[in-house]
Amino acid sequence: MGNLIETVVWEAGIPYFAADAILTGGPDCPDNIPIQALANRTAFLKKQIDDAVSGALTVMYANRLKTARNIAMTGDGSWNVNFDGNGNVTAAMTLANSGVVAGTYRSVTVDGKGRVTAGSNPTTLAGYGITDAQPLDSDLTALAALVTTGFYVNTGVGTVAARTLTAGTGISIANGDGVAGNPAITNTGVTSLTGTANQVNVSAATGGVTLSLPQAIHSGAKPSFAQVALAADPTSALDAATKQYVDNMAAGLEVKTSVRAATTANIVLSGTQTIDGVALVAGDRVLVKNQGTASQNGLYLVAAGAWTRTTDADAWGELVSAFVFVESGTTNADSGWVCTVDQGGTLGNTNITWTQFAGAGTVTAGTGLSVSGNQVSLAAGSNVLALHNLASTGMVVRTGAGTVAARTLTAGAGVTVTNGDGVAGNPTVALSASGVVAGTYPKVTVDTYGRVTAGSALAAADIPALDWSKITSGLPTTLAGYGITDALSALPAGIPLDWSGLTPPLWAVVRDGAALSRASYTSLYAALCPARNGTLTNGANTVTGLSTTLDMWVGMPVEGVGVPAGATVASITSNSAITLSANATATGVQSLRLFPFGYGNGGSATTFGVPDDRGLHTRAYDSGRGYEQSTLTANTTNASNVLAGITSTRGLYVGMPVSGAGIPASTTISEIVSAVSVKLSANATATASAVALTVTGRQVGAEGTDAIQNITGGVADTGTAVTSVTGAFQASTSGTGYWTGTSTGGADGFTFDASRVARTGPETQVKRRIYLPIITLGD
Numbered sequence: 001m002g003n004l005i006e007t008v009v010w011e012a013g014i015p016y017f018a019a020d021a022i023l024t025g026g027p028d029c030p031d032n033i034p035i036q037a038l039a040n041r042t043a044f045l046k047k048q049i050d051d052a053v054s055g056a057l058t059v060m061y062a063n064r065l066k067t068a069r070n071i072a073m074t075g076d077g078s079w080n081v082n083f084d085g086n087g088n089v090t091a092a093m094t095l096a097n098s099g100v101v102a103g104t105y106r107s108v109t110v111d112g113k114g115r116v117t118a119g120s121n122p123t124t125l126a127g128y129g130i131t132d133a134q135p136l137d138s139d140l141t142a143l144a145a146l147v148t149t150g151f152y153v154n155t156g157v158g159t160v161a162a163r164t165l166t167a168g169t170g171i172s173i174a175n176g177d178g179v180a181g182n183p184a185i186t187n188t189g190v191t192s193l194t195g196t197a198n199q200v201n202v203s204a205a206t207g208g209v210t211l212s213l214p215q216a217i218h219s220g221a222k223p224s225f226a227q228v229a230l231a232a233d234p235t236s237a238l239d240a241a242t243k244q245y246v247d248n249m250a251a252g253l254e255v256k257t258s259v260r261a262a263t264t265a266n267i268v269l270s271g272t273q274t275i276d277g278v279a280l281v282a283g284d285r286v287l288v289k290n291q292g293t294a295s296q297n298g299l300y301l302v303a304a305g306a307w308t309r310t311t312d313a314d315a316w317g318e319l320v321s322a323f324v325f326v327e328s329g330t331t332n333a334d335s336g337w338v339c340t341v342d343q344g345g346t347l348g349n350t351n352i353t354w355t356q357f358a359g360a361g362t363v364t365a366g367t368g369l370s371v372s373g374n375q376v377s378l379a380a381g382s383n384v385l386a387l388h389n390l391a392s393t394g395m396v397v398r399t400g401a402g403t404v405a406a407r408t409l410t411a412g413a414g415v416t417v418t419n420g421d422g423v424a425g426n427p428t429v430a431l432s433a434s435g436v437v438a439g440t441y442p443k444v445t446v447d448t449y450g451r452v453t454a455g456s457a458l459a460a461a462d463i464p465a466l467d468w469s470k471i472t473s474g475l476p477t478t479l480a481g482y483g484i485t486d487a488l489s490a491l492p493a494g495i496p497l498d499w500s501g502l503t504p505p506l507w508a509v510v511r512d513g514a515a516l517s518r519a520s521y522t523s524l525y526a527a528l529c530p531a532r533n534g535t536l537t538n539g540a541n542t543v544t545g546l547s548t549t550l551d552m553w554v555g556m557p558v559e560g561v562g563v564p565a566g567a568t569v570a571s572i573t574s575n576s577a578i579t580l581s582a583n584a585t586a587t588g589v590q591s592l593r594l595f596p597f598g599y600g601n602g603g604s605a606t607t608f609g610v611p612d613d614r615g616l617h618t619r620a621y622d623s624g625r626g627y628e629q630s631t632l633t634a635n636t637t638n639a640s641n642v643l644a645g646i647t648s649t650r651g652l653y654v655g656m657p658v659s660g661a662g663i664p665a666s667t668t669i670s671e672i673v674s675a676v677s678v679k680l681s682a683n684a685t686a687t688a689s690a691v692a693l694t695v696t697g698r699q700v701g702a703e704g705t706d707a708i709q710n711i712t713g714g715v716a717d718t719g720t721a722v723t724s725v726t727g728a729f730q731a732s733t734s735g736t737g738y739w740t741g742t743s744t745g746g747a748d749g750f751t752f753d754a755s756r757v758a759r760t761g762p763e764t765q766v767k768r769r770i771y772l773p774i775i776t777l778g779d
Helices: 030-054 138-145 243-251 383-389 522-528
Strands: 069-073 077-083 107-110 116-120 151-156 159-163 171-174 184-187 190-195 199-204 207-212 285-288 298-301 322-326 335-339 354-359 369-372 375-378 395-400 403-407 415-418 428-431 443-446 452-456 496-499 508-510 515-517 531-536 542-544 558-560 569-572 578-580 588-594 607-609 629-636 669-672 678-680 688-696 712-717 722-727 748-753 772-776
Touching: 138 159, 383 403, 522 607
Parallel strands: none
Antiparallel strands: 069 077, 107 116, 151 159, 171 184, 190 199, 199 207, 285 298, 322 335, 335 354, 369 375, 395 403, 415 428, 443 452, 496 772, 508 772, 515 607, 531 542, 531 588, 542 578, 558 588, 569 578, 569 669, 629 688, 669 678, 712 722, 712 748
C-alpha cells in the first residue's frame, strides 16, 4: 500500500460510489477519488492553519485575541488599555503637565502644538509687547481731566488749559474756540496795497501807511544789492544763478546737493550708523565711495532699512562729472569729490569711482616741507634741500642735520675698486689675486686678513696620533656616519627572541598577548597583521580569491574597505575562500587586513595583538613533514563528513591530515565550518562520541599541548608460569621461570609502568633556562 499525493486545493465536492461500482486499486483508480478529494481538503486546511500561525495569512475574522495586548500612548500625554478583541475598551487620557500653574492669564506663550507653556498678567504696554501706543503720563492725565472747550494748550508739566483766539486791531475772528468749526480770520484793517517807483502805499479802514524804499523795485526797475544769498541752484531758464554754480559749470561739473558725510571703508548699505565719526540719521545724504564692489558706490539716503540712491544720482547720466561737497567727518570734512565715470555705463553693473577735487586744508606740510598758500616748498635745513643744493658727484652721505657730502669708495689692502663714485656704474669691490691657483687643498696658509696665500697636500707630520677619547664632538651616531654600507642597521620587525632580563630592550616588546597601538608600533603592526587581497560581493558574506587561508581561524578579526566594523572570520570554506560574520558593503577586489593574534588582550579596533608565549616552548612549523602530531577529540557520524563537538578549531586548517578510528585513509579537513566543527574530505565509517583523532602539522602561531608518552604493560601468571603479557612486555615463550616471586597460589598478575623505572643514562630530567619572550619592533 502506498501514500496518496496530496494537492493543496479545496475540492468542490466529495464523490461517492454507486451501489454496483466495481472497486479497483492504484493511486489514480476511481476507488481512490473520494479519498483523494478528502486528502486534498485536509492539505488545504493544514496550509491555511500553518499560514495563520506563521503570519503569512491574515485571519480576517476573530472574536478574541489569544493573548491580550496593552495599547499605550506616551509623550505629551499618557493613556493605556488592555485589549483582547472581546469588546470595545475606553480609558481616560492624562495630559502631561506643562509646568504652568492653573489659572487665568492675559498673556500666554504656546508651543507648536498649541499647548500653553507660560502665562503672565502684564500691567504695562511693554508687557503686552505693544510698541506703537503712547505711554500714560501726567500730560495725558491732565488732558483727560479738561472739561473746558477751546484749543488745548500745555501750560506746564501735567497742566493744561483751553484757549480761544481773540481779534486784535484790523482783524476779525469767527469760531475763535474752534468748537463750531475752523476759526476764520478776516483782515478788516488793510483795504488796498499799491506801489509807485520807490514806494509802497498801504490803505486801511483807520488810516494809510506809505513805505519809502531807497531804490525803485517795480518790474521795470533795475535795483542793485551788495550781496544776495540764494537757497539753491537754478532750475528754470530765468532763475538767478550763484557764483558757485557758474564756476562749476565753467569747470564742467554737475554739482549735487552736499552730503552729510563720506565713507572711508566698505560699509553695509542699510541702517543708521556712524561713518567717518559722524552719527547719521534717516534722511541724511552720504557719499559712498569705498565699496569692495565698486558698482555700489554713489550718493545714498540713510534709512532704518535698506538705503536708496538719491534722486539726483539714481541714473547713470546723473553721475557723469557729478560733484558733491562733504559737510562733516574726521577725514573727509570740507572736501569736494568728483565722479570720474564716462557715459555709457550701467548703474549697478559698471564700477563707479570718486576722486577728491577740492578741500579746505587738503594739503599740509609734511616732514621737510613747507606750505605757503598754494605753494609747497622744501623746508630750510632739510636733508632734501641739502641734497638739492649738492653740486659734487659721488655717493651721497648725510654728515649731519641738513648737511650732505659726496663720497667715493677707494681701494685698501688686498682689494680693488671700480666706479668708486658710482657715476659710470655700480661700484664693484673685488679681492686682489692672492697668487694661489683655484682648487681644493687639505692644508692652507692664510694671511692676517684670512686670505689663502698658499695651499699644499697633508704630510704625515700634519696628522697627530689621536685616540677616540680626544674627539669630543662630531662623532657619528649611525653606520652611515662611519661610511658602513654592508651592515644591518636595525633588526626587522616581528623576530621572536629570548631575553635574559625582566625588562625588554627599547627595540622590542614582550610576547605576552598585549594590545599594542597601531599608530605607535607601525612596523610591528605591518609584520604581524598581513594585508591580503580578496574579492567581496556587496550584500554577501563570502570572500574569494585569497592567496591562502592557512594562517586564518574562525573568530579572527578582518578589516578593509567594504568590510563592516567588528567583522570576523565565520568559516573557512577552502584554501582561498572564507565567509565573514557580516555581509560586505562593497564589490570587487579589496585589500583586507588580517589579525592572526586578534586585537590583543582588552584591545579594540585601534590596536593589534602580539603572540602570548609566556611559559611555552617553541616548535618549528611542520610544513607537511609529518613529525608534529596532536590529538583532536570530536564526534563522528557514520556516512557524514562532519566532525562536531570540537573544543576549538583554532590551529586547524583546510588540507590538514586527519586519521583515527572511523576515518578513511588519506582524509584531510576540507572546510572549517565553525569554532567547534569541521568537514572532512571523506565520510566517517562509524558513529562515536569524543573519539580521539590524530591531526598532523598545526598552523603557524597556534598554541597546543603535547601529551608526554607513558609506556605501560601487563603480565598475567598462574603463580608458576607466565600466561600472557601486554603493552611494553613481550614473551618469547611461556613456562616456569619466566617470573620469580612469592605467590600464594592462584592466578597472579602485575603491571609495568616505565615512569617508575630510573633512567639508565646520565640525565634524569631535562634541564631548562627561563627567558623573557620578546619580539622586535623594527622601528
